[in-house]
Amino acid sequence: MPLDASRNSLVLPILGFLGERPAHAYDLATRLQERYAHLTATRSTVTTLLKSLHRAGLVDAREPGKVGNRPPRTEYVLTGPGIACFRAKVESGLRDTPVASVDFALAVACLGSLPADRAVALLTARAERLTGEQAALPAGSAAMAELGTLEHGYWHGLVAAELEWIAALVRRIRSAELDWAA
Structure with a gap:
């Protein structure tokens, strides 16, 4: 985990889930595993990140509550600064991340949290x-055999595929083909 926990890729979806509804670490870890199976999201990692986000003022912790015969669990809720951080992370993930990165994919997952015109502007940039x-x-x-430069073709292909995908998505947003709920 990065020394600055806010740079952990799991922070964006955690903030996004908390923007939907308050949750405890176990609930968040389960939702992360269900939606983002390609990410490693253990309950202990989620708990550590939540504590770090709480110290940073991005989430508030509610007193542990007991439901049925389950152990008491601290529930977390997004704060105003947490909402601002979430939006900034979505925008940065769309605009600044490397091609074919997990952080770009996670930002795309949160694209609907932005107004459609802002999403188009960021994707166009x-x-x-x-x-x-x-x-x-x-x-x-x-001068070099193709076998020695295969990575160049690979990177050209990745960038070309992402550019094609972005162009199609922007067309779908502009034409209102996507049901934009933001």
Whole structure:
């Protein structure tokens, strides 16, 4: 885990889930595992992150409550600064993350939390940045055998696929094909 827990990729979906409703660590860990099976989200990691987010003032902890014969669990709720942090993380994830990154995918999962025009602006800015990065990628060298430069083709393919996906998503948002609830 990064020394700065707020940089952990799980923080964005945790804040997003807390924006939907208050929850305890066990509930959050379960929801993370269900929705993001590709991420490692143990209950202890979620608990550690929640405590860090609480110390930072991004979430409030409610007194532990007991439901039935279950052990008491502290429930967390998003604060005003937590909402601002969530929005900033979504925007940064859409705009600034590397191509094909988990952080971009997590930001895309939260895209509907933004107004449609803001989402389009951020995705368009990302596409412009990636187009510049793609132009700067080495094309390979005629002096080297293709086998020695396969990674160049791989990166060109990743960037091209993401650019194509972003363009299609922007078209769907602009045409109102997506039911935008933000």
